[in-house]
Amino acid sequence: VSRSSDLVFDFSRAERIGFAEAVLCEGKSPRQLIDVVNLVSARSSCILMTRLDPTIYGALPDNVKSFIDFDAESRTGIVGTVPSLSTARRIAIVAAGTSDFSVVRETERTLNVNGHEATRIVDVGVAGLWRLMQRLDEIRDHQVVIAVAGMDAALPTVLGGLIASPIISVPTSTGYGAAEAGRTALNAMLASCTSGLSVVNIDNGFGAACAALRILRLLDNVIASSR
Amino acid sequence: VSRSSDLVFDFSRAERIGFAEAVLCEGKSPRQLIDVVNLVSARSSCILMTRLDPTIYGALPDNVKSFIDFDAESRTGIVGTVPSLSTARRIAIVAAGTSDFSVVRETERTLNVNGHEATRIVDVGVAGLWRLMQRLDEIRDHQVVIAVAGMDAALPTVLGGLIASPIISVPTSTGYGAAEAGRTALNAMLASCTSGLSVVNIDNGFGAACAALRILRLLDNVIASSR
Amino acid sequence: VSRSSDLVFDFSRAERIGFAEAVLCEGKSPRQLIDVVNLVSARSSCILMTRLDPTIYGALPDNVKSFIDFDAESRTGIVGTVPSLSTARRIAIVAAGTSDFSVVRETERTLNVNGHEATRIVDVGVAGLWRLMQRLDEIRDHQVVIAVAGMDAALPTVLGGLIASPIISVPTSTGYGAAEAGRTALNAMLASCTSGLSVVNIDNGFGAACAALRILRLLDNVIASSR
Amino acid sequence: VSRSSDLVFDFSRAERIGFAEAVLCEGKSPRQLIDVVNLVSARSSCILMTRLDPTIYGALPDNVKSFIDFDAESRTGIVGTVPSLSTARRIAIVAAGTSDFSVVRETERTLNVNGHEATRIVDVGVAGLWRLMQRLDEIRDHQVVIAVAGMDAALPTVLGGLIASPIISVPTSTGYGAAEAGRTALNAMLASCTSGLSVVNIDNGFGAACAALRILRLLDNVIASSR
């Protein structure tokens, strides 16, 4: 356990629940973010920073920024050394529209920092059904599917009726008016006619990736012990 | 203009905006409903009573009930003589689930009272996509489509991307929890990725039928004047 | 089917459901917008960009901007060659106040990109009833009416009781406090005492135009086949 | 000041703020209601009981019921002697539909118990505009107008643009779905484009009457002192 300026890190999380520490940067002061980076960069572990505003990132001191692998589209930073990525195609991220791209990228980066690649299948919303249909076999090739959609969020309902994999649905805040900043997509996923969808918070690509990682770790353990 | 116990009827509505008077029965006292029936049955016109609770209907005096053609599933009553129905298949009512049946029937009865039959295509929700697909050609054969769906209301999004007709969407209050008594279906329809859906109030089969009637009347007028 | 940097275009949409591809720009990164323009400008088709923020438009590279016919008031851009506009006055856009003007313009631009002119009748809210009354005959001259109103949205209720045409209602986010960013107008339209209004999302002039286009296309097909 | 079983009456309210004590019966136990009646019936004053459920009224002891002038449609009871009613037509209650009748009656009963008659003008909703228009002169003959409407509540917006009197608007819980149990009517009145409407709680005919009584008392005082 390390403690610095009120920060309490949980570096043993990887062993305990299967993935590394992550820091929600929204609401943290620059001073707190600098503490985070300094603390982590002095160790061998690796953490993910989520919802790191590009403007706030830009204003950090250069020596701090040099420790951060920053991605503006997903507003994520990685501090420390990322493990080498598995090459097996185990997780597909399927998204309804290109406006959902930042959430797709946050999901992907979270998987990467935990050692997994992902297959991105974007702009296959069911308002143009043929777009999803022509990639269905490709999707079925993966163990776990993360479905990202905003507005009416009809994608996971259709997809869940066509494939048998675990599907983790991520509503996005895309849209306006009755889209209610993602609440309509969230509610539509929760109230879906398709059975067995599970859902995470609006725009929470990070959380969806973690839910997928819990399943992958279970798979690995089961296979290991079944040998 | 007729007036009785504070009631003001609008018998000229048919000429003015294309469909006959209708009475929302919810919130009206038995005394008011009896006034409605007495007033209308003394005339040659025909009206529709909507949201007429079976218990309240059952408690009306027998001589009043005898003037009402009552349908319990849709909670509608018809007073007066319905015009003979056109045999042309112009309107399809497409519904996601059998739980939406009462709304389907309210839509159908409203069309009937205005002289139109409708084709019912029920239980074709997109969680089992093949159910919609095998009836798509049949749906395309109609001029106007009324799409009825609750919960995630993904049906009109998929349907609207596949057919070019005017589509009037009716959200239903089917479901629980995040279905929010139909508000999720309503919002999902309004925020749909499919362009050009139009929407009516939750469970408002009557309103959807009236919107369709406005289009059919326009069609009839245009054809009449194009001859 | 074309695909570039995760974009999947639907250029066959016009044939399938009656109007051309459109792109919701809100939430897309500049890189994605540039991809859109490049992909489309290399073809003969024409697309509409909606909710394109003037600041984001302004920051695009000049060679990209040169392909866009941009309108700041409606925040729309048109890429490609617009078809010549029909001169027939088929659609009236009736708006309650001048604050609804940007939505009126988005509606108009969507109709234009699909080959239709529209008649604008603005600032005829029913708080000053004579303003609507003196233009009623002019409105009745059109096949389809799009009614745009914010705040209490009383306009379509009054209008719908006076004319028989299909009326597509667009609530706007005009107003403050109890106007609830357009939700009050939306709900008032959905709960209207006038029968047969249909409604689209808040500020969704684009969607209203598409709903009207579905009706016009049906009209054209019916007339063509009735000859 | 009187106190019985935790009740504290305010019999001097009439002198202080211009109208007599009233008791909201909803949420009170039968024992509390009996205490109310016993306490008041032993005095010369007169009180109004509002939202008195017919079933609860029916279950009161007969000797208690005998002191209550009960009206089921408005769910009001009057205990004590009502003053003789003024014959001047000073207040008009204008309602959009017959479903709003119970609220109209609560308003009327509150005025009665304070010595005023009211003119009822019901079923003049603006979806059939001619109904309001033909009674406009009659409405203008009154000093204060109470406008009662549910669903879209467009009536006070139109009325307020046509007459100069103080208008107190009462939203009603009539309607379903997007009517949101009266919240849409309430918000539409608050966000009305017509200037100078004032609003009371949903279904609060009692409150509207009291607001009118405050104005009438001011008028009486001003006239008295101007002589």
Added chain:
Amino acid sequence: VSRSSDLVFDFSRAERIGFAEAVLCEGKSPRQLIDVVNLVSARSSCILMTRLDPTIYGALPDNVKSFIDFDAESRTGIVGTVPSLSTARRIAIVAAGTSDFSVVRETERTLNVNGHEATRIVDVGVAGLWRLMQRLDEIRDHQVVIAVAGMDAALPTVLGGLIASPIISVPTSTGYGAAEAGRTALNAMLASCTSGLSVVNIDNGFGAACAALRILRLLDNVIASSR
């Protein structure tokens, strides 16, 4: 009737319903605002501009600004010549806190443009009850009271139990969290235990003033005709 660039003015409003034209500036483009000023300044009448953002005002051309009497705290502009103010103290504006000051000023400016002064009694919220108590006699000296309060909005409840005048309550958007941008104050006023309060929209000082003007005009007419 005048019409310019889609604007339709209602210059006869003063005669019809008792107060002059006003323009809600929020949501209007600079071009529209300039049209408003040009149209009005060419006439003898006088209008009020409400919710005119200081930044937008600042960016108007100087020759347009020269026609506007602008007040930044209330975000109001007056175009044209204000009538001379009556000296009689007829209206008191009573406000709970100094944070409600901008709404107090909007109310006052609206009264001014219609020829009335008002007495401002600010910072008398009932969390420090003695502040209200020591000014109660002063408040009672006025014919109509406008009560302005945010957060819990307890002021009109207490005040309404102490004075008999008509009270128009204005909820303000002061506060955070559970204050819900003024909705809590609005609801608390509507659900007040004090009888006969009437309420306008959140922050709507303009509307409260108009409601007061309707009462004052009635008073003036009654007195005139009682002579």
Added chain:
Amino acid sequence: VSRSSDLVFDFSRAERIGFAEAVLCEGKSPRQLIDVVNLVSARSSCILMTRLDPTIYGALPDNVKSFIDFDAESRTGIVGTVPSLSTARRIAIVAAGTSDFSVVRETERTLNVNGHEATRIVDVGVAGLWRLMQRLDEIRDHQVVIAVAGMDAALPTVLGGLIASPIISVPTSTGYGAAEAGRTALNAMLASCTSGLSVVNIDNGFGAACAALRILRLLDNVIASSR
């Protein structure tokens, strides 16, 4: 630790956090309630049953009912022997209206089961300010005040500005429409202009009593250790 049919009791709670076990009965099946009573009645401890519906209580077997001291107004039952009540007047329950009585009683019963009496001061809402004022000295005589109010919930705001004691506020679901089933009272208390009010859930007299008990226990401990 005891376990029976999935129930896990916490009989050591009194020592750990200062008050005895309580059971929320709403949502429990009769079978579960019977298990609760049987388990507790076999021991020397005492528990409180809250939100025990009179109908469900009535339908329990007589031998089970005989163990329950049931109070219908507060819907509470006490199983086991209540400790003798302290006679010191330490807690005042101050309520705005008689409709809040059931919550007042739930508070009182919770205090009783933990060995404390309470002083009830009911019907002192600030719409009739003199009612509160004449009992202010009595309220000040108590160490802790529990303020119960519905609708606008102005009582704790006024009271909190007049007394220095800890005040625990309980919003009630009294009222209709904009009272929003107690949410308006809850929000008004949370957003109160008076500093240092603390709040519990709507109608949660039980929780308010527990919060008071935490303070009383602290007092007792401090006094004990200060001797």
Added chain:
Amino acid sequence: VSRSSDLVFDFSRAERIGFAEAVLCEGKSPRQLIDVVNLVSARSSCILMTRLDPTIYGALPDNVKSFIDFDAESRTGIVGTVPSLSTARRIAIVAAGTSDFSVVRETERTLNVNGHEATRIVDVGVAGLWRLMQRLDEIRDHQVVIAVAGMDAALPTVLGGLIASPIISVPTSTGYGAAEAGRTALNAMLASCTSGLSVVNIDNGFGAACAALRILRLLDNVIASSR
């Protein structure tokens, strides 16, 4: 594909997405339920009926009831022959309180009908932390955990920080006031500080079980193919 009175069954669902057909009974008429039972009982497959109200079940004809294995606490019915249950303890259902029992049972019955037993661990809410702690090892012995909790729903947050398995969280509608009929529990689970929780609709034990079944099926497939 079978079709009877508008019903369209999906008997091949088990092969396609891993679990058998289920019917949401809420909102269906008795006639529709009878059709369901008749259709299924004539086949060898097995279906689950959810949200089947005991009163509606009780009113079905006896010959229909004889085909239904009904469980009142979970409001579920099973028609057809349930497969023999696996004895391996793969799924734990962990619930915060006994009031959540009906949801626990719906989860369990859904698993049963698909051939799985489950371990029930109830009344381990974290307000009494020791209750969860003493059963933690038992929970860790299972492959997938379904966490059921209402009100504040703190259980999955604590649990998710202690175990590495996939956790599917089910919010329940237990509680009152600020519990908001389960929305607070739902939102608290979605906004949990613990990473990788996934969530289903309020009270949706059925959906949670299906999400778990998707994971178990994946496990079985992976193990089978890894041999």
Added chain:
Amino acid sequence: VSRSSDLVFDFSRAERIGFAEAVLCEGKSPRQLIDVVNLVSARSSCILMTRLDPTIYGALPDNVKSFIDFDAESRTGIVGTVPSLSTARRIAIVAAGTSDFSVVRETERTLNVNGHEATRIVDVGVAGLWRLMQRLDEIRDHQVVIAVAGMDAALPTVLGGLIASPIISVPTSTGYGAAEAGRTALNAMLASCTSGLSVVNIDNGFGAACAALRILRLLDNVIASSR
């Protein structure tokens, strides 16, 4: 009583209800803030300014700023001389995450201005339960605990089951999507399974400190009088 430009100060508040005047700066104009500082700095008392935006503070005149002890993280200013701080550790501020730090600081500053130090225990959210557990004895050493948490706000539920002290819970607006700007944390605290938590407004560290001060003052009085 002092009055300047509509400001009414309450300098006797400390004697009356136990803590000094405080000013909510949000919504006040710079002119009003300058008046506040000038008025206070001319006296010997001391006040707290809350929610003072750093940008607005920065733009105040230098001679005004020189009177303010400003803290940017908590957005608070102190004008006048703070009393010397008691050294006794009586209040613990326990916070779930470092993102809640600004609220922690506002609490601390409010306590300081009233003469109390506080112990800060931050980043002990229950998603990593060991963090709270290892500091539990330290927390138990304090008389009153203020628990600060956002998102799911599970901390006070767990803490309240482990300690007997009065616990004042402060929900924070940390988080996104389903965190609903702090409303989820607020509701979860109000609906907590742990008995006797009391709650203040979202982000209201000031209010929590005041509620604690009411308890400390009661303690001091009781001890003083028990001697």
